[in-house]
Amino acid sequence: MSTDVEPSPLLGRVTITDVARAAGVSVPTVSKVVNGRYGVAAATSKRVLEVVEELGYETSLVASSLRRRQTNVIGILVAEFESFSVELLKGVSAAAAGTGYEVLAYSGLVTDGSPTGWERRSLSRLAGTLIDGAIIVTPTVLMPTTSIPVVAIDPHTGPGGPSTIDSDSVGGARSATRHLIELGHRRIAHIRGRGDLASAQLREEGYRQSLAEAGIAFDPELVRDGGYKAALTSDAARELLTRADRPTAVFAANDMSALGVLKVAAELGLRVPEDLSVIGFDDIPEAASATPPLTTMAQPLHDLGAQALQMLVQLLDGHDVPNHVQLPAKLVVRASTAAAPAA
Amino acid sequence: MSTDVEPSPLLGRVTITDVARAAGVSVPTVSKVVNGRYGVAAATSKRVLEVVEELGYETSLVASSLRRRQTNVIGILVAEFESFSVELLKGVSAAAAGTGYEVLAYSGLVTDGSPTGWERRSLSRLAGTLIDGAIIVTPTVLMPTTSIPVVAIDPHTGPGGPSTIDSDSVGGARSATRHLIELGHRRIAHIRGRGDLASAQLREEGYRQSLAEAGIAFDPELVRDGGYKAALTSDAARELLTRADRPTAVFAANDMSALGVLKVAAELGLRVPEDLSVIGFDDIPEAASATPPLTTMAQPLHDLGAQALQMLVQLLDGHDVPNHVQLPAKLVVRASTAAAPAA
DNA sequence: AGACGTTTCGAAAACGTTATCGATATCGAT
DNA sequence: ATCGATATCGATAACGTTTTCGAAACGTCT
Structure with a gap:
């Protein structure tokens, strides 16, 4: 079973050339065998496969994808x-x-x-x-x-x-904002998402629509950028929550921002949800295990x-x-x- | 700024050859420029970079890694x-x-x-x-x-x-089992993990150690395979929980198995934790949001x-x-x- | 003007694989 | 024995890139 060629290239990968040499056939033949293409004798195929097994050869994804047209x-x-x-x-x-x-x-x-x-x-x-x-x-x-x-x-x-x-960002944002409105909130802040994403713009749009429907005037002072990131949200949240007329609820454009708001609220000694309601968007796993567990608009991720x-x-x-x-x-x-x- | 060579290969990627042709230099020169190597005149470099920008060329990770020794x-x-x-x-x-x-x-x-x-x-x-x-x-x-x-x-x-x-699988499993023992459980089942992983064997070992310390006889009937998978756990859990002398607690080798146990318990009308205590291992995100939230050994994943x-x-x-x-x-x-x- | 060093560039080979196609071996039929 | 068909195999080129190295061009110094 073992060939008389040195079987173990201690360094470097086993290439198709090694297999070809060990099996005493040409490189293209090995390629045909391992890819199961037609045109190689059964005996040759068997021998090549044995050597492949023995040397532990696997085709290089890189090399083959360079040559092939598709990689799957x-x-x-x-x-x-x-x-x-x-x-x-x-x-x-x-x-x-x-x-x-x-x-x-x-x-x-x-x-x-x-x-x-x-x-x-x-x-x-x-x-x-x-x-x-x-x-x-x-x-x-x-x-x-x-x-x-x-x-x-x-x-x-x-x-x-x-x-x-x-x-559905618009619809989701409307639902989120409406949820807060139905709970009696009137001063509702919004932490924006990443400005270059359609979802962020659409969520702000939904927020505005919902306010309008409820006859609540849009207040630009209550909208800040959070960039979909907890870290970027912190400063914005701190500004919002230390205002004299601080909002009683925050709709964050995603859960990471909402978690950032929770963190700042905790630092400021605000109780959630007694003093401040917070709703997010996405329903990432962390939302359920946050303190308190986060109300959010679930996306079917x-x-x-x-x-x-x-x-x-x-x-x-x-x-x-x-x-x-x-x-x-x-x-x-x-x-x-x-x-x-x-x- | 624009070259007189057709700039837009509508199909296929832009290769280094396209850049070389458009810039009127050789392929190796382009390679040197984009890799910032020494030995190319400033004027040439500038021209090549302009063409690169214009055509939107990026080196192919595949081709370069085939030639290079390292890919980062x-x-x-x-x-x-x-x-x-x-x-x-x-x-x-x-x-x-x-x-x-x-x-x-x-x-x-x-x-x-x-x-x-x-x-x-x-x-x-x-x-x-x-x-x-x-x-x-x-x-x-x-x-x-x-x-x-x-x-x-x-x-x-x-x-x-x-x-x-x-x-620490052994220590973790001991803690988990001890937690159950301290709650007064005596018939404690164990759902094994994937048998070929050291962690699975060590967790069973920790389970046994903890039983031994508490003077509880090890009962092989209470140990079943779950393979770290919720699906594979189902049958094992059903067997365990429909026994006449069913266990009052289950230590599952990981959270997925524990969630599988929760599911079967719910099907069987068993209340957790009143009728059955369940503890897992891993603390994956789903653990916190399970019904009921899962007690588990947290790994610092x-x-x-x-x-x-x-x-x-x-x-x-x-x-x-x-x-x-x-x-x-x-x-x-x-x-x-x-x-x-x-x- | 000649010798020499330096800069700049490209030809060629190489990485590991697969596709094409022609060469040889084998075989059956005439 | 010759022919043609078929099976089997390998030489060669190609994928896109980088490395090596030699050639050419240029400048500097005697």
Whole structure:
């Protein structure tokens, strides 16, 4: 069974050349065997497979994808691996099982250069050579036409661009704000999301609509930027909550911001929900285990990811997909909202 | 500013050849410019950079990593993207910021072949060509010496293998079991984890130790396999909970199993924690939001991931790292455990 | 003007793989 | 024995990039 060629290249990977040499055949023949293509004798095939087994050879994804046209790998590009994107990732991954595609998640967080446009870099670096298609989460730029199919989750503002999927931000924001209004709140603040994302703009829009419906005047002083980040929210929240006429409720554009508000409220000695009601958006896992458990608008993150993958596979198969898909958001009442305190 | 060569290759990616042609220089020159190497005139460099900008060229990660020796990308290999591995991933990713390494997460879940040994395949496919080092989560096989540095989280059983990191399974299991004993439980069942992982064996060991300390006889009938999966736990739980002398408490080897027990208990009409106490292990996000919120042994998942990354970077820099690192597990009491019902 | 060092550039090879296609071996039929 | 069809295999090129190294151009000094 063992060949007379030295079997163990202690350093470096086992390449197809090693296998070919050990099996006494040419490199292309080994390639044919491992890829199960027609045109190689049964005896040769058997011998090659034995050597492959013996040396522990596996084809290099990089080299083969450089030569092949498709890799059967789809990439999901995220800025960083935090709760939101990772919940989507779970959905994508679950939906990918059985489709014949493997999932590669790439964090394009740039630590050196400009924080914007990382997707174009990452996508360019991977597209066409390593991945057949991509799902981009909360893109920071509107993607130009790329060489591979792309689906964006929670898309960037602006017309054109790839197929997108998100949940009903306007409707969700209206529900969230209405929930607060129904609890008797009148001074309701809003922590904005990342200004370049459509979702952030739409949530502010929903907030305004709901105020208007209830006949509450919009007060620009009650709207601050939180950038969808807990850290960025802190200063804004501190300003809002130390005002003489501080709001009795805050609608944060996402849960991370809402958690930031909770933290600041705790620092300031404000009780939630007795003194201040807080509602978020997303329903990331941390929301349920926060103190107090956060009332929020739940996005079907898992489904968003799963449907994004399905859309991408459709595209890869050459089918058309809707330009935009929207899933509903649902109010989840926990313990961070309550009736407004008596004036 | 614009060149007279057609600037827009509508299909396919922009390659270094396109840039070279458009800039009127050779391919190697473009390579030198974009990599900032010495030996190219300032004027030439400027012209090339303009064309790069104009065409939106980015080097192909695949092609360059095939030629280069290092890619500055580290891979984290997981069987699937579920809560446990994804929490680790967050830790890894957070720790990677600022190290100069980017993180690529690869789900090696095989849908066709054998469910075991996926890491060897995936690792081989990526190692040495696409990633400089790897973190493997709950490996299913003991990795042989590979061509790149590897750190394993929650390692496979057996001697040798790569550097590993995990949390104190024996101590954690003892604490968990002791918690139940202190609540007055005497018939305490155990749902085992994945038998090939050291953590599963050590948790059973801790369970037994704790019983022995309390003078409770070990009953093999009360130990079943759950494989760390909710689905696999169901049958085992049903068997256990429909026995005439059913246990009053269950220590599940991880939270997924514990959640599976909760589900079966609910189906059977058992109240938790009044009729049955359940404790898990891991403290994944779902634990806090379960009904009832799950008492569990918290693993510092974020830190495990972060430290794994640090170890890997140390290895990549040529430094030595401890062969094994262990972090503590901590009891988190929520609402799924209570005093044993009166006999 | 000649010799020599320096700068700038490109030709060629290489990384590991796969696709194409032509060469050889084998075989059955005439 | 010759022919043609078929099976099997390998030489070669190609994917996009980087590295090495030699050639050419240029400037400086005697």
